[in-house]
Amino acid sequence: xxxxxxxxxxxxxxxxxxxxxxxxxxxxxxxxxxxxxxxxxxxxxxxxxxxxxxxxxxxxxxxxxxxxxxxxxxxxxxxxxxxxxxxxxxxxxxxxxxxxxxxxxxxxxxxxxxxxxxxxxxxxxxxxxxxxxxxxxxxxxxxxxxxxxxxxxxxxxx
Numbered sequence: 001x002x003x004x005x006x007x008x009x010x011x012x013x014x015x016x017x018x019x020x021x022x023x024x025x026x027x028x029x030x031x032x033x034x035x036x037x038x039x040x041x042x043x044x045x046x047x048x049x050x051x052x053x054x055x056x057x058x059x060x061x062x063x064x065x066x067x068x069x070x071x072x073x074x075x076x077x078x079x080x081x082x083x084x085x086x087x088x089x090x091x092x093x094x095x096x097x098x099x100x101x102x103x104x105x106x107x108x109x110x111x112x113x114x115x116x117x118x119x120x121x122x123x124x125x126x127x128x129x130x131x132x133x134x135x136x137x138x139x140x141x142x143x144x145x146x147x148x149x150x151x152x153x154x155x156x157x158x
Contacts, residue, residue: 001035001039002039003036003039003040003043006032006035006036006039007036009032010029010032010033010036014029082101083101083103086101086103087103091103092104134147135149
């Protein structure tokens with residue numbers, strides 16, 4: 001039986017506690033609670049498996065991102081070889097059976113710099129919210145934009 005059904009039965013039993021013999025009530029409640037504990041363990045095992053899946057997906061995502069970046073660098077390198085060759089031959093346009101290559105006489109400049117060596121004037125500061133301060137003000141009853149406090153239950157599992 002599911003956690004929802006067992007919880008529903010326990011709540012239903014508690015609602016009818018006055019109509020049931022105390023011994024029967026206790027035995028039934030203990031039985032439901034025992035089954036609930038087993039269901040909790042089953043759900044936690046499922047959560048553990050799902051977390052493992054998430055970790056595997058994150059790992060695969062990282063691997064694929066690195067692979068994608070390597071392929072994009074390779075593409076840029078190969079395109080640059082063609083562009084340099086066309087430029088070195090003194091041409092700006094080469095037409096083949098499959099493609100037409102155009103290389104204007106101007107170059108595209110890319111910035112290559114170690115960020116640790118730059119002065120602070122070259123950095124852009126982006127606004128960042130101070131969620132702790134917002135929470136503090138909302139708890140005091142202040143209006144902070146369209147901010148609101150949302151309650152959530154915390155559960156610790158060992």
